[in-house]
Amino acid sequence: MSNEQLPVLVAGAGPVGCFIAYRLGKAGIPVHLFEKEAALPYSPRAVGYYGATQIMFQECGLYDLVRSEGFVTAGLCWRGPPIDDGQGGKRLGDMIAAQPLCDPSDPVKDCPSGLLNLRQSELTKLILHEALKTGKVTIQFNSEVASIEEGENSIKISFENQELAPVSGCYLVGADGGKSKTRKLIGTPCLGHTWPERLVSTDVILGNYVDPVFHTCYIIGTENFTIMTPLTEPIVGEKSLWRCTVAVPPEDQRSDEELVQNAVIQGFYEQVISGPRPLQAEISARAVYRIHQRIVPTMRKSRCVLAGDAAHLNNPYGAMGLNTGLLDGDALAEALVMILNEGRSDELLTIYSDSRVQVFKNFVDPTTTANKLRLHLPSETAAQDDYYLRSLNNATQETLESRARPYFETWRTDMRALAKETGL
Incomplete structure (x- = not known):
């Protein structure tokens, strides 16, 4: 039986698996998507998409849909902890530096x-809906992979x-997350380290009392360094949904169950969230997780490819994290389209693997490591001590463009250009 008569199997109906299914379905390639959970998984994780991912969405016909369901903010910033406002509440901590991703006045x-x-x-729901509309994608829930058996052509x-x-x-595409059963079954290690901190991630409804210009914010200068980012469009004078992710230092011996108790979370909020007191915060989701810095040596084992x-x-x-995964999906889907629709060599899957491993090792890993370590700095001296924050505070337009260039030119893989280079 030829490859063209068999579907591509995709393990994991998260955003990456659904995106690959969508891309292949649009190209007329049958896909069977299977998910171990009973429904699409939910956890308080990723939310923001950079320029390279936006361009990818636009090219494959998803941008307008994502934009209509979401919203756009101007960039991100670093601040110190909230400061007493003299009226019993707390105002936003002092700005340390900002990373504009557009003209804030646009x-x-x-x-x-x-x-x-x-x-x-x-x-994920949006992409899956579009994938199913192609008529080429099927999905099966409650379906955790148990074994993989490879034949000559299947x-x-x-x-x-x-x-x-x-x-x-x-x-087979393994897009089944950090605890990937697919990865384990093909015997591929995920090498690296686990950071000592745990993260308490919550979705919380808060009032918006000021317009901070840069809504996604890293709060440093506290052992519970924090990311605040909006989940629904923040409008001054109204309430909206925010993601608040707080780091818990390794010496904190409380259990995961203790860390997600209301009183404990409210204690974190008192340290890192500005606004009148008593703080009005309605928690809608919570989770504790550990963070890792890991990569497989290869993303391809014969007919199985990871993303x-x-x-x-x-x-x-x-x-x-999610941006990198979606960009994996973009490159892998293009490679499979070339193989299955155009009769190209499946060595393109090795080219895909090599490229994406290099992107992670040379760009994603060092960039995210530096981002994490930066949050340990004292807020009072970070703008002077850290080269990146200092460069942002003294940035010209040329500097900002130089800083942004790898996020467009390095992060995304052009499979057709690589195929041309390698003669495949």
């Missing part, structure tokens, strides 16, 4: 300006639920 913020915001869970998957019939495909968190993990400071 009311339109056309692609690829600014930071495009939409919760990961909402993005690959077969069996499931933990033995009542489910095995399925066969031409290739997203199944292949690499990085800390969330800088919002590069």
